[in-house]
């Protein structure tokens with residue numbers, strides 16, 4: 491009897507090993523073997539489980555553990571070459587994490603195109619920048635990015651940003667109960683960008699309705715791509731359609747105002763698109779206008795709310811840096827003309843020298859490096875392409891792993907440390923600092939984002955302090971990096987210390 495039990499156990503183990511080994515080979519057969527001789531030029535790696543690939547390890551690391559363990563597991567197993575093959579988001583992929591390789595992929599529009607997961611593509615919209623030809627992208631990018639780039643455009647938004655940030659801080663400080671800083675900050679950043687893109691919108695119910703729709707769409711980005719009632723993706727698609735309707739109504743209103751002479755020139759991106767032509771000299775369709783605005787709005791508020799949240803969090807955890815940053819802001823007030831209220835550019839062409847000197851500028855860069863608001867940039871190889879002697883086969887995705895670059899001790903000593911001073915004498919190395927991407931897709935909103943964060947910090951540092959409700963609350967890194975309680979905190983206005991700004 492005992493002998494039988496031992497035999498059973500051996501059979502069970504053998505069976506398990508067989509099934510396990512068989513399953514682990516399926517993706518290898520599906521994607522690697524079929525490349526024939528070319529398979530020997532692929533980078534090393536692990537194609538993971540059928541269908542899922544390495545998604546389970548990815549979710550485990552980002553949702554419940556240390557996000558850097560995901561890339562370091564490849565480095566430990568296969569070496570530090572910074573290119574690894576795997577399956578992610580349903581596609582055979584090459585993960586890249588060396589600065590120079592990331593830079594090469596991002597700069598190469600001939601061999602690589604954007605290819606974000608299906609949920610993202612559908613929710614941003616087929617006619618947004620995602621699916622455009624290179625020529626159309628260049629045309630629309632030049633047309634639209636001017637609205638949020640350069641000192642002339644940005645200086646137009648300073649007063650409004652100041653009003654929104656001062657108003658929000660004041661409102662939070664008056665609240666009896668702690669607020670969810672992340673949720674509240676999203677309201678503030680949404681209020682900043684809505685008029686830039688859609689025109690003068692003062693109606694609170696419109697702002698709150700559209701913000702809720704965007705919130706629903708954002709949740710869909712990281713959901714399963716199942717468009718059936720009851721699933722998040724279905725709700726997100728419904729929200730996207732409703733939003734499309736709203737944007738198209740605004741387009742119609744502006745167009746009819748133009749016909750009736752009731753039109754006053756507006757500076758919004760929507761007006762600009764209504765009046766402009768596409769790359770072939772044709773009027774731009776309502777679908778395209780809607781998708782482009784949808785993309786800008788989606789890209790432009792959650793990211794900035796997260797960046798602000800992390801700045802406040804790092805200052806909260808680093809009282810010395812907080813104190814130095816505060817001193818710096820006080821100096822800015824002292825240098826200001828006595829008659830001046832509010833903030834303006836000190837010089838005309840660089841955002842970084844108007845409001846803040848080194849400390850805030852470097853603290854923001856350090857936050858962007860350390861936090862990695864987007865975990866990866868997605869490209870697809872249009873042709874078989876060889877980089878560093880490794881093949882990236884046509885149709886495979888390339889995942890540019892931002893954490894892999896920014897958290898590698900070869901690029902940043904003691905990368906875990908939040909250390910703004912590391913930027914004091916920083917020598918630029920191509921591809922080593924890419925929180926806003928690189929190449930033709932470099933984030934057009936980077937300066938606006940930094941401007942918003944800097945203005946918020948100016949008023950926060952001078953007049954407020956924050957007390958977290960759950961200072962030990964764990965950090966979630968998926969879908970976005972933030973404390974799992976959304977940074978529950980009480981904002982307090984400083985008493986006699988506060989400055990008249």
Ligand code: HEM
Nearest residue numbers: 619789790793794797863867925926927931933934935939
């Ligand atoms: C801290 C805040 C932000 C971060 C970290 C960030 C990051 C990025 C990154 C990494 C890309 C490149 C994506 C790629 O190459 O695949 C990108 C693109 C983009 N961003 Fe941002 N962004 C931020 C804020 C903003 C803001 C405020 C706006 C607009 C108001 C904006 C609008 C866009 C748009 C439209 C694109 C697509 C550009 C193109 O395809 O040509 N972003 N962003």
